[in-house]
Amino acid sequence: MSALTFTLKISPVQRVDCSPLTPEQLNGKTAAEIAALPLWSGKRQLRVDELFDISRMGDDGGDDDSEDSNDDHIVFLNSSAHLDRIGQGMRSGRITVHGDAGDYLGLELRGGTLELHGNAGHFAACAMSAGMLHIHGNSGDYLGAGLVGERKGMRGGTVLVTGNVGDRAGDQMRRGLMLIEGDAGDYCASRMLAGTLGVLGKVGRYTGYGMRRGTLLLTQTPLLHATLADCGTHTLPFLNLMFKSLRGLPSRYAQLDQNRVRRYAGDIANQGTGEILVLLPP
Structure with a gap:
């Protein structure tokens, strides 16, 4: 089997919309048809072969001209x-990406696996509903947030980030699992509706601002704003089950095994049934 490989051969001056290059849209197309596909770049369209060298790479890293090639x-x-x-x-x-990616990586992702070996721009996993996005690097603002004008962000699936993320991670998150191994910026889990969001590093200001429901899992106590309520320390057995379910993930979260937390409820100015759990040393 082989992978359909696009090697960028020029440095684009304008941003390029790569949304037509997905497995379901390319399956069944000939090499000539793929090469001729138009990609929007600014106010004009470019052929795929103007930007990329197209080949099929085998499992050994070499070119593969076999008949069993597919575009999955x-x-x-x-x-x-x-x-x-x-x-x-x-x-x-x-989809595997080697290098950096622009904005809207995994926009409206509905299945499959998208893996980035580099840094992502803003709005990664925006409106995602299923599948897995794994970013081996940093991500910009509004990770897993909603599209402009929508009232729900990420609706399902799993997002793993090995680096840091920008502001508003998980904004209006509705469902799913987002695990960040580095730091998060301001307004992490802002207006969160449900789901689970974890940050192993530091978080910025106004964490959980406008949070309605859901769970924000931290390892360091955030800077608390006035409408988060301290509920004291607790032993929560359900965390053992949750961490057990993460054992198979390629993430540092697979190594966690703690159930003693300090719990904060909020945002009490917005229904207040969300929770921030800060893991305590065993």
Whole structure:
């Protein structure tokens, strides 16, 4: 088997919309048809082969011209922060990106696996509903948030980030699992509706601002604003079950095994049934 590989051969001046390059949209197309697909870049369209060298890479890293090639696995090499909307709306298959990615990585992701070996721009996993997004690097603002004008953000699936994230991570998050191994910026879990969001590093100001429901799992006590209520320390056996369910993930969260926390409820100015759990040393 092989992966359909797009190697960026020029540095785009304008941002490029890569949303047409997903497994379901490319399956069944010939190499010539894929090369001729138009990609929006600013106010004009570019052919795929103007931006990328297209090949099929085998499991050994070499070119594969075999007849059993398929497009269920797509690889971007030498990727750039100017490449937006990689994996938009993907329902199945796998996309692997080597290099940085632009804004809206995994926008409306509905299935499959999207893996980035680099840094992502803003609005990664925006309106995601299923599948897995794994970022081996940093991500910008509004990770897992909602589209502009919508009242719900991430609706399902799993997001793993090995680095840091910007402001408003999990804004209006409705369902799913988001695990951040580094630091998070201001307004983490703002207006959160449900789901689970974890941060192993530090968080910025106004954590949980406007939070309605859901669980924010931290390892360091945040700077508390006035409408978060301190509920004291607790032993929560359900955390053992949750951490057990994370054992198979390629993440530092797979090593956690604690159930003693300090619990904060809030935002009490917005129904107040959300919770912030700060893990205590065993």
